[in-house]
Amino acid sequence: MAMTELEYVILARMFDAEPVGEDVYFSASDGVSDFVLLDVAEVKRMIAAEESIASSVTDVVREALEKLDPEAAEFEVDMSMLSFEGIFEDVVKRSALDYIEIETAWSCSTMRPDGFGGAATLISKSGMVSMSTASFLEEAIAALSLGPPPG
Template structure:
């Protein structure tokens, strides 16, 4: 069986004060992280985690702490909490709904950051043709733009063959 990896780095380091308490908690479960002074370096050795299990009481406390701060993550978490049963102790959060990109975009909108860069290297434990490549994503307050190595190669080949859209 082949193992697929999506090693990922986030640049620049994110100021801790730019994140809500909930965003810090969730990004810390999506990525590996390291405090660098007053900033946080996020990365993923195997790939970003998109299925999180969070202590429900802690999440409710974090939401209270962040009350009044515009956050798509907080909106999603409130929706998911509303679906929980009264005796649930854990919140299952599917981050594919908004993605970590949306969290970083909210952080940019509220902070002095003008962008966040995401670079990913796709690798595989076996030499599979679909197991290698990479991507770059640029997140700004208004846009999230991505390019993959496979997409770039397709466009370059189309230009060479004269099939590029014009």
């Protein structure tokens, strides 16, 4: 697997994780969870086993462990500062993967002009590029010299 055990555990708590052959499909029907509850002993074991692997998520978790009450058995980590994209970026940089694709969709239960859309993100060794569906439409309209829609 291209990701560390700790990265997988955290991503599987941020998302719903479904194994697909040798790959993993991550999805979130109600949004990605930024707060992850972890077992202290389990995390310490994973960090020790993965000591030689560079990982931003390990750095975030180590920092959270340092601030923890020594008697705590579990702790919560706020992943919003790193984000899941940062975890995937680390995975691509140190693996044989050329890239990871992320597709996002959002909708609203009522018809609102700003309640629908999506985005795509491509993470490769050379960087990350993301574009919302609204940005794509703006760029396409400009590229085709179409001007604003009729009012």
